[in-house]
Amino acid sequence: MTGVCGPVARLMLLILSCMCAFWSLPARASGDYGCSPGWKLAAAAFTGCDDTAMIGPRNDSRTNLLLLMADLPGAAAVAAPSTPSVFLDRASLARAPGDDAGLFSDGEGSRCRSNAQGSADFEAAVRASSGLPERERAVLIAARRALQPDCAQQVAAPAIADVRSGPGRAFAAYLDGAAAFYGGDYDRAARVFAGLAGARDPWLRETARYMVARVAVNRAQVDHYDIYGSPRDDAPIAPALLADAETALRGYMKAYPQGAYFFSARGLLRRVYWLGRDHARLEAEYVALLALPDAQRGIDAVSLAQEIDAKLLSSATADTLRNPLLLAVLDLMQMRGPSFPGDSCCPQITRAALEAQRPQFAGNPALFTYLLAVHAQFVARQPDEVARLIADASHQANFGYLEFSRQMLRGIALEGRGDRNARGFWADLLPGARKVGQRPLVELALAMHDERDHALARVFAPDSPVRTPEIREILLMHVADAGLLRQQARSPAAPAHERSVALFTLLYKEATRGPHGDFVDDLRLVPAGAPAKGGYYDFHTADALPTRLFAEGPTFRDYDCPPLVDTERRLAASRDDPGALLCLGEFVRANDFDGFVLDTALPADELGGTPSLFGAPYSRLESYRVVMASRAASPDEKAYALFRAINCYAPGGSNACGGKGVALSVRQGWFVRLKRDYPSSRWAKELRYYW
Known part of the structure; x- marks a missing residue:
């Protein structure tokens, strides 16, 4: 969820999120009129493209929830990106392709979502049935394959000729029910599936019972959605229909606690609570899932965070939530700063309102203290209060995400009040910053500290702990002087792409700003095999930059x-030669270098935002x-x-x-x-x- 404001603000933030999803961003770095992350630590505004491993207001609420869930017992590790980055990309953590376990409860719960899997399951059951003649087996499989429903219209039952055996007639009846279901004839579908309750085939018996429940859920949703797939406020669902669906789902889950459709049924049960706007029972279901290890939930962590955000947090208030993790996610959204100058969308939560929640965090004091400290830093602007609330616990072997966030916030407060021990504090965090996204964020803190301490050379020293390519390259592109650029362009220890960035930046700035004589000398550094053509608008790709264009452009x-x-x-002879x-x-x-990235000043509070050591832009x-x-x-x-x-x-x-x-x-x-x-x-x- 992007916010907790009125409908217009929510619409605007939704549009922003969609824009961010469609624009191609270089390592979450930039895009023409697109979504640009803030390369800084002290950030509370939500942009939708700069989530980090530090739980906080700037993050998407789904990311904050995912990080809090990652600290729970039995949680699977957060999936690592292909290359280390300061910013987390939820898209890379989403459900793996082909994993359809949660689809039946996604979106509008359409009956059409399951046709492919249903066809495969039916074929497997028919092939496994020992009482079927081979001829009937082939007829039934062909009939199921012919069933290609279009949920926008009625679906005719498949023609099944000359199936006479008992098992064959049962499977044929199932196909009749499936056709009715996909065609939206729920009364007929319910009768057919209920009639299979005593089927001898175990797959038919279980699947028919599950389908009775699924029919009830779909029947309850008839005419509940508008043409855009959103629930209609003017079309409440009759409580009796929801009660029927709940009874059927619970009946299946009780009869088949290890059943093939148990997790799907549980997801549909959550859907019933959401459709009935029963937020208390919906939250209770989510809390029960959070208490389970990842492997026992039947839904991956990213999808669960997405569902909780869409189905519960989007309409929740502090008065309606009871679980501390979910309440914390809501509180963090209410501590966000303005998204743009003059933004007055949403009032920030007060310290008094937070204190009123203290009893709900009795079992998680570290989380509550963190919320108070976040408020002190980003709302009240009181770094001294942050340092008082969060003690130094920087020496740890392996930080959980909450404790990592607490220590990061303490470090931000130390920087904010100019504490001379800030750099040492960041260095102390590094050994324990082992989980996904943690180390690059500490490296960002160290790099920004050294940049503002006029000690850029420390970032590029042989023993520098700052290894994240994006961080190093931003400093080379925007701050480094000719000497440092030349050093990194020549360094055999530097990564090849970093050498390419350093040399391209050096030659461009010497060519346009001078010293022009140095350009002539440094042109010799261009490797023999360097390209003369290629993209140079995205410096953070893996491709080598076309440094030879300065000789053959x-x-x-x-x-x-x-x-x-x-x-x-x-x-070089006369800098004003007309x-x-x-x-x-x-x-x-x-070469279309007007307004080039190497001539663009970054915001003063971000990495690379100090004045360039290479003179004024061209x-x-x-x-x-x-x-x-x-x-x-x-x-x-x-x-x-x-x-x-x-x-x-x-x-x-x-x-x-x-x-x-x-x-x-x-x-x-x-x-x-x-x-x-x-x-x-x-x-x-x-x-x-x-x-």
């Missing part, structure tokens, strides 16, 4: 320019303005600079070339100057508008 024919290395030599500045602009334009527009004002520039060079500067604003009137923008009146002046002073130039003749 594409050019435009609009303006006659030498290879980039010759342009850099001219700039022709060289224009050719540098052509290189940037040809601006093509500023280069054109230098040429316009240069006494050394030729008329053609000035005309081209005016032409290109005006085109920086084409076609929408926004500056796409970086640097400080200028008013429309200034661009009009450039246009007039081009037409007046250089009327015979190609550029004056081509340009018909200004923007």
